[in-house]
Amino acid sequence: MxxxxxxxxxxxxxxxxxxxxxxxxxxxxxxxxxxxxxxxxxxxxxxxxxxxxxxxxxxxxxxxxxxxxxxxxxxxxxxxxxxxxxxxxxxxxxxxxxxxxxxxxxxxxxxxxxxxxxxxxxxxxxxxxxxxxxxxxxxxxxxxxxxxxxxxxALRSIATAGVRMPRNGQMVQVIEPGGTDQNFxxxxxxxxxxxxxxxxxxxxxxxxxxxxxxxxxxxxxxxxxxxxxxxxxxxxxxxxxxxxxxxxxxxxxxxxxxxxxxxxxxxxxxxxxxxxxxxxxxxxxxxxxxxxxxxYKTFDKRIMGMDERPPLVVLSGFLGSGKTSFLQHFIEYQTQRSRFVAVIQNEIGEVGLDGKLLDYTVTEIDEGCVCCSLVGNLKRAVSDILSDFQPDFIILETTGAANPLNLLDEISELEDLVRYDCTVTVVDSLNFDFTLSRFAIAVDQIRAADVLVLNKCDLVSDGDLRRVRKQIGNLNPKAIVFSTINGDLNPALIFETGDAGENKKIVSPTSGSTFHKAHVQDGLRCDTLTLSAPMDRGDFLSAVKSFPADVFRVKGIIEFTDSLRPMLFQYVAGRFELSVFPQQDIRDRFLTVISREESTNLDSRFAEVLKTAIAVS
Structure with a gap:
């Protein structure tokens, strides 16, 4: 038990x-x-x-x-x-x-x-x-x-009068009187x-x-x-x-x-x-x-001359671009083919959300970005996974404000454990201009990618989509680009792009520098607000519409007075989603707010906006 x-x-x-x-x-x-x-x-x-x-x-x-x-x-x-x-x-x-x-x-x-x-x-x-x-x-x-x-x-049902149905303009007897409708x-x-x-x-x-x-x-x-x-x-x-x-x-x-x-x-x-x-x-x-x-093992890969190391995929993308949606589709695709995906996630903030959203997550790295930390944390996480499981893929989902170039410089230390496959960056086509004009990290995330997933294509015009594709092509001409809605992309399109039998050489697109800009240097800050009581749904949604412009990303697990069930809240640049949280036994109630660092009055202004809706402890 x-x-x-x-x-x-x-x-x-x-x-x-x-x-x-x-x-x-x-x-x-x-x-x-x-x-x-x-x-x-x-x-x-x-x-x-x-x-x-x-x-x-x-x-x-x-x-x-x-x-x-x-x-x-x-x-x-x-x-x-x-x-x-x-x-x-x-x-x-x-x-x-x-x-x-x-x-x-x-x-x-x-x-x-x-x-x-x-x-x-x-x-x-x-x-x-x-x-x-x-x-x-x-x-x-x-x-x-x-x-x-x-x-x-057997589950059996009998139609005493039979069943007649229209077919080609005429009523046809499909079950005779007293005949069997169901026999399962x-x-x-x-x-x-x-x-x-x-x-x-x-x-x-x-x-x-x-x-x-x-x-x-x-x-x-x-x-x-x-x-x-x-x-x-x-x-x-x-x-x-x-x-x-x-x-x-x-x-x-x-x-x-x-x-x-x-x-x-x-x-x-x-x-x-x-x-x-x-x-x-x-x-x-x-x-x-x-x-x-x-x-039990399916077969001994070493005897077959095969590489036992699972492929490591780095998943990147700016805040709210749709990484988690992409990852959920990826896991579902692999599960349907009887494959197991181990996910390593790291979050900005005191409480990790995405690790609670996905059941397949094995390790969370909280309180700091793995891309901004020593690779030792990542190696420890990978070692822990491989000691207990035999994953077909390991996905490292970096935080939206992390720079994958800092990680790529260190991945060679994992060669004895995993086979680096590629870096996938999810790009938010709807907020593309705003993001790239204000955050250098978003540019580096595009430059670091082997595969670019241009997401939310249904929310922009065809002309804007062509312009965005041209811009990301200029930033990273070697990457393969796919357009998606809700992060839904057939993974076979990605993992047929290279020879899986060889290690891919990890090359930083930027020469002459060993450290690349991280989220702390890009003027971003993070605040985690613990919620001590359920909120009024109407007051909360009204407050959300009043978020200041420098609140870029908000996500967390919340609860309303009219339905005492945990709800997943996600907000990106004026757009938000609210849905039932999958794990109903979760006890945490919190909101993690990512905003501009220079917003020195963020806490007071944010609490003022939400004061009728939440109790912040």
Whole structure:
């Protein structure tokens, strides 16, 4: 239990079980060989005001599984979380034939995949594609973990009057009266996902489950008529199954029986304990041997004559240019291809924000820019990552006010650990003229790049875009330039630009100098304001519109009185965004303000602007 959660699980049971599930899912992705052996093929978090969820791919299935938190259940001596499990079949998958007419039609929509990624925003997705329920529980002593599942062998619905639909101007009978609308193999799909999830838990705990329970019960099918009347009736060929496994020392029967109490008279009632013969139906499950995966590697790269060092990519760009958006797209792209990205981030300010925004971040370097500090900090971070993980890429995301030229001069010291790939600089096309006219660092960030990502192209005219491209071409004629919206760029376009088998020579575009201008010398300052109370939303947004011109960048985690959920706030040069923060358990509430150094009255003027909206401690 202490592998995943520190503190008293009874303090906030709902958040605790979500944190447990989050740890099981995310930590299974860290080592590529392990991830493959466990059966994972991709994972993405989805957070909305409705809660937290995940989409995942596993080996052997073309579609996407969806997992979302539903709430907690009562069980004596246990804290039990329930999670809805869905399966969204691929549009051309044979399983589409088993979906309801509405579900099958949904799979053919052109925006189907984008809806899957945000399935929590679409209530109909769960009703159309839900296949079962998962249970994750800890005993109140926090000495035992229980993982369970409930599903039906088939989800079936019958149309008593049939279904007629228009086709080529005529009504056509697509389902005969009394015919089957839906007949979906929910249990086999639920078992497949449960197997991968349970194997991940066994791997994390370095042990196999010590007990197993299964109970079957009569299943039901749905019958509906044109008037909208829906009835559940017994189906002799449908079986419901409730099962669970336990780790550690706890009264697992209490948890299992509490979850089974609402079911009909049971059929099978299987109860297995360690030391007994494993029931034949469960002999092949991954979770028995998952702990042997600990030293697994996909293959020995050195024997194959391959370079084991992961590529290091330096990600640069001025404040608010869209680096984090670019990075999120990059991580999603790699995750979908079963690759792991380790991110090293550094922040200006006392509280690091971007490291909290991205789950894949391994190390944060706070209180100073890595580009302005000794390379020893970076080398220590890289060493820590490589001692615990086998990343396919390491991304160093520098702060927006850092000069990458100072870092490039030192990267050669990392040659024994990583293979330098390239420097990517994200350029804000909307604020390009303002930024370059006032901040020399922004010019150096462009000059240092191997790849330039010209972002926010949808916010400028075609003429301005051509002018900006010409200017950055004059500043760095050797760099490859891509235009993007919201930082969305296919990473394959970047990493096919050079020979990955050789180290790239690190050359500073500026000759004759070993130190380049840093943010402190460019007249920038940083203030971190700790927020001690929720704010009035209207007052805060009004105050934001009154920010003085020398407040260039503001970002942080805030909370409003009308919705006590952490919100991510980001402000750049008069534009701002407000969204639900992905990690709802975060306790920090703060704003980091980056402005001109000569603004000696910044603190008082900023507090004056926000005095009706926040309490600054």
């Amino acid at each position: 202490h592998h995943f959660f520190q503190g008293d699980i009874r303090t906030d049971p709902a958040e605790a079980v979500q944190e447990l599930m989050r740890a099981i899912l995310v930590r299974a992705q860290f080592v590529p060989g392990v991830r493959h052996a466990l059966g994972w093929r991709g994972l993405k978090q989805s957070v909305t005001e409705k809660g937290e969820g995940w989409t995942a791919r596993i080996n052997g299935f073309a579609g996407v599984f969806g997992l979302n938190f539903n709430g907690t259940e009562d069980a004596p001596g246990w804290v039990v979380g329930t999670f809805g499990l869905s399966y969204f079949p691929s549009a051309d998958e044979a399983l589409v034939e088993g979906c309801s007419l509405c579900g099958a039609a949904y799979t053919q929509r052109p925006d189907y995949m984008s809806i899957i990624r945000d399935f929590l925003q679409h209530d109909e997705m769960s009703s159309l594609f839900r296949i079962g329920t998962l249970f994750l529980a800890s005993d109140v002593r926090q000495q035992a973990l229980y993982l369970g599942m409930e599903s039906l062998s 193999p929910a249990l086999s799909l639920s078992r497949a996902f449960f197997d991968v999830l349970a194997a991940s838990l066994s791997f994390h705990l370095d042990r196999s489950p010590g007990c197993l329970f299964e109970r079957s019960f009569p299943g039901m099918e749905i019958v509906y008529d044109p008037a909208g009347t829906i009835e559940k009736i017994p189906a002799v060929d449908i079986e419901g199954v409730l099962m669970g496994i336990g780790y550690g020392e706890g009264k697992f029967e209490d948890a299992f029986d509490a979850l089974a109490v609402s079911q009909c008279a049971p059929g099978r009632d299987l109860r297995w304990r360690q030391g007994e013969a494993v029931p034949p139906v469960y002999e092949s499950m991954r979770w028995w041997n998952a702990r042997q995966t600990r030293d």
